Amino acid sequence: MIKIEKRNDVSPSIYFLTPILAIFLTLIGGGIIFYVLGFNPIEALKFFFITPISDLYGFSELLVKATPLCLIAIGLSFCFKSNNWNIGAEGQLIFGGIVGGGVALLFYGHDGFYVLPIIILSGAIGGMIFALIPAVLKTYFNTNEILVSLMLVYVAKLLLDYLVVGPWSNPEGFNFPETRQFSESARMPILFDGLRIHAGIFITLITVFLSWLILYKTYLGFQIKVSGLSLKTAKYAGYKGKTMIILVFMISGACAGLAGVGEITGPIGQLHRNISPDYGFTAIIVAFLGRLNPVGIIFASLVVALTYLGAETAQIFLQVPKYTGQVFQGMILFFLLGSDYLLFFKIKFLVLKKNEL
Amino acid sequence: MYKNFLRYIISVLFLLGVSGQANADFKVGFVYVGPTGDHGWTYQHDEGRKAVEAAGIKTTYVESVPEGADAERVIRQLAQSGHDLIFTTSFGYMDPTNKVAKDFPNVKFEHATGYKREHSNVSTYSARFYEGRTLLGHMAGKMTKTNVIGYIASFPIPEVIRGINAMTLAAQKVNPDIKTKIVWVFTWYDPGKESEAAQALIDQGADVIMQHTDSTAPVQVAEKAGVWSFGQASDMQRFAPKSILTSIIDDWAPYYVERSIAARDGTWKQQDTWHGLKEGMVAMAPYNSAMGSDLVKEVEQLQKDLASGKTHSFTGPIYDQKGNILVAEGSVADDGMLAGMNVYVKGVEGDIPQ
Numbered sequence: 001m002i003k004i005e006k007r008n009d010v011s012p013s014i015y016f017l018t019p020i021l022a023i024f025l026t027l028i029g030g031g032i033i034f035y036v037l038g039f040n041p042i043e044a045l046k047f048f049f050i051t052p053i054s055d056l057y058g059f060s061e062l063l064v065k066a067t068p069l070c071l072i073a074i075g076l077s078f079c080f081k082s083n084n085w086n087i088g089a090e091g092q093l094i095f096g097g098i099v100g101g102g103v104a105l106l107f108y109g110h111d112g113f114y115v116l117p118i119i120i121l122s123g124a125i126g127g128m129i130f131a132l133i134p135a136v137l138k139t140y141f142n143t144n145e146i147l148v149s150l151m152l153v154y155v156a157k158l159l160l161d162y163l164v165v166g167p168w169s170n171p172e173g174f175n176f177p178e179t180r181q182f183s184e185s186a187r188m189p190i191l192f193d194g195l196r197i198h199a200g201i202f203i204t205l206i207t208v209f210l211s212w213l214i215l216y217k218t219y220l221g222f223q224i225k226v227s228g229l230s231l232k233t234a235k236y237a238g239y240k241g242k243t244m245i246i247l248v249f250m251i252s253g254a255c256a257g258l259a260g261v262g263e264i265t266g267p268i269g270q271l272h273r274n275i276s277p278d279y280g281f282t283a284i285i286v287a288f289l290g291r292l293n294p295v296g297i298i299f300a301s302l303v304v305a306l307t308y309l310g311a312e313t314a315q316i317f318l319q320v321p322k323y324t325g326q327v328f329q330g331m332i333l334f335f336l337l338g339s340d341y342l343l344f345f346k347i348k349f350l351v352l353k354k355n356e357l
Numbered sequence: 358m359y360k361n362f363l364r365y366i367i368s369v370l371f372l373l374g375v376s377g378q379a380n381a382d383f384k385v386g387f388v389y390v391g392p393t394g395d396h397g398w399t400y401q402h403d404e405g406r407k408a409v410e411a412a413g414i415k416t417t418y419v420e421s422v423p424e425g426a427d428a429e430r431v432i433r434q435l436a437q438s439g440h441d442l443i444f445t446t447s448f449g450y451m452d453p454t455n456k457v458a459k460d461f462p463n464v465k466f467e468h469a470t471g472y473k474r475e476h477s478n479v480s481t482y483s484a485r486f487y488e489g490r491t492l493l494g495h496m497a498g499k500m501t502k503t504n505v506i507g508y509i510a511s512f513p514i515p516e517v518i519r520g521i522n523a524m525t526l527a528a529q530k531v532n533p534d535i536k537t538k539i540v541w542v543f544t545w546y547d548p549g550k551e552s553e554a555a556q557a558l559i560d561q562g563a564d565v566i567m568q569h570t571d572s573t574a575p576v577q578v579a580e581k582a583g584v585w586s587f588g589q590a591s592d593m594q595r596f597a598p599k600s601i602l603t604s605i606i607d608d609w610a611p612y613y614v615e616r617s618i619a620a621r622d623g624t625w626k627q628q629d630t631w632h633g634l635k636e637g638m639v640a641m642a643p644y645n646s647a648m649g650s651d652l653v654k655e656v657e658q659l660q661k662d663l664a665s666g667k668t669h670s671f672t673g674p675i676y677d678q679k680g681n682i683l684v685a686e687g688s689v690a691d692d693g694m695l696a697g698m699n700v701y702v703k704g705v706e707g708d709i710p711q
Contacts, residue, residue, distance in 0.1 A: 057433075057437075061430050064430075161543050165513065165543065165710060166710060174472065174514060174515055174696075174697060174699075175512075175513050175515060175518075175699055176448060176512070176514050177512050177514075177543075181452070194460070196430075263425070263426060266426075267426035267429065268425060268426050269452075270452075272424070272425075274423050274424045274425040274449065275425055276425065277425055277426075308427075309430075312419060312422075312430070312431055312434065313434065315418075315420070316386075316419060316431075316434055316435060316438060317438070319417070321420075322392070322419070322420050322421045
């Protein structure tokens with residue numbers, strides 16, 4: 001007979017080491033998959049994890065890819081820590097992009113240092129407003145925030161579709177579903193010539209620092225943590241649950257909106273239907289891989305970003321199927337959840353004696 | 358198709374003989390928007406790539422590259438890793454292609470269906486799919502009993518509107534009573550949405566369904582409902598053997614082989630290519646005998662006439678929905694007008710989403 005028991009003594013160091021174990025197991029699992037597919041596993045893993053960042057350009061691309069993931073995941077950590085399941089970061093990203101992009105189009109042809117900050121701010125507000133919908137519906141009408149936030153993703157996508165096909169489409173663009181290229185004043189400054197790494201990374205780093213400050217040094221952070229550990233305790237302590245729910249959703253939405261605006265003013269430079277390759281969903285993996293901890297999330301976003309780059313490089317050099325990247329992301333999450341289970345629960349194999357039956 | 362195949366194999370052998378030495382390091386890269394197994398757009402580009410490979414040139418491809426921020430990195434990586442010619446096979450790669458081309462003047466770039474050639478190492482190419490639509494219109498006009506033709510459209514860009522118009526004009530010619538009903542799905546590939554659209558059109562009385570989207574879902578819905586349909590991009594006959602009358606096939610192989618050889622031998626020049634039935638970039642799958650041998654003969658003749666230039670898909674008089682004349686009697690639409698087409702012709706129902 002197998003008996004599963006909860007462990008009471010989980011040491012914090014092991015708790016933060018299991019993600020590394022999960023990555024390690026993923027490497028082994030990935031190596032086996034490459035071997036089965038007929039590739040030399042060591043060489044394939046090298047193309048997957050080392051080649052993409054072996055030069056400056058590759059490293060800059062890693063940061064370009066990790067920037068939005070990290071930003072969204074940081075925002076999500078506020079929600080997830082307090083047991084609020086915001087699954088719609090993708091929608092908040094897109095809506096932030098729509099609002100920011102709209103402002104950028106409004107300022108088309110304007111020069112001035114004030115243009116970019118206004119765009120960034122409006123993007124953050126856009127994401128925030130979009131996240132308020134599930135938050136308000138949850139607090140005042142008891143709806144399920146998972147469903148509402150997820151469904152709103154499609155609302156945002158369709159709204160973006162409508163805008164880029166119709167009213168906002170480039171007048172010189174032959175009706176193709178995209179807006180004009182934004183003016184130079186509306187673009188994120190590039191940090192190094194020839195690389196795509198842009199000023200958005202500072203926004204991310206500042207956000208990480210502020211999150212750490214809020215989560216670990218303020219009363220609000222304490223409330224968030226307590227609510228996450230036990231809702232009953234939070235109620236007993238007299239925390240205003242509704243205000244907190246709305247606040248964490250606003251923070252989370254603002255972060256996603258910032259990520260969206262960072263993409264459109266950064267590497268993309270216009271609005272079209274594909275401003276995000278599902279960053280909002282991938283960021284959920286990033287948030288959990290990083291243990292909902294600001295520093296952990298930085299590392300997690302880099303690892304997950306690398307799986308994207310690796311999938312491309314492995315495809316170019318070895319013609320490995322594109323979807324291996326997704327397999328790697330799936331494996332990381334699988335091994336993380338699997339080791340978490342073993343971390344929190346003991347599995348006992350009991351041999352029962354006759355008289356116990 | 359086979360004739361073309363022979364033609365480029367022969368030209369390959371010829372050119373190999375002429376150039377004498379094959380550049381062993383020469384590599385061609387392809388960037389795809391979908392998976393190679395989509396049985397539509399990307400599938401056909403990959404068939405073209407295989408032909409280049411068969412001609413003795415090394416190729417690489419990257420599939421399912423999103424048309425956002427990632428495209429530029431993939432194109433740049435291909436350029437950086439020693440690819441000499443890069444085909445970017447979706448409209449959304451237009452700006453990234455031109456951006457990378459600026460930084461790699463020695464690498465040649467070919468962008469499908471776009472209009473920007475900002476640097477001398479960028480060419481564009483597309484196919485006159487509307488010629489195939491004319492043939493579809495002829496068949497649809499003859500085969501419909503309800504006089505309603507259902508059209509699943511992707512995006513209101515000139516290429517799609519051109520197809521709708523070419524089809525409607527040809528159908529009207531053989532059956533003045535037909536109406537074209539359109540559902541815009543705003544996607545190139547989404548089997549779910551496409552099958553819903555097909556069902557909606559059938560419910561509205563359409564007994565011929567055609568699509569400007571890439572999945573096989575619409576023809577499968579048509580097969581189930583017992584109405585006629587047409588395949589898109591590749592021969593989709595095996596997905597709906599009874600329903601499909603023919604498919605418009607995008608045959609990129611001859612062009613890809615020709616351009617790859619030109620780039621290898623140093624004769625590549627910037628150009629804007631727009632090939633059709635004549636050059637074989639647009640080809641037709643075998644016609645379904647269910648439409649009767651007389652109609653098959655008619656369509657085959659029309660195909661020949663379109664290829665030879667005897668017939669043009671847009672021959673006047675052509676009127677817009679309000680009855681204003683677009684192309685005068687006796688003349689044909691020029692390429693400029695075709696390239697920017699953004700009005701429906703008379704007989705199409707509804708408005709273009711703007």
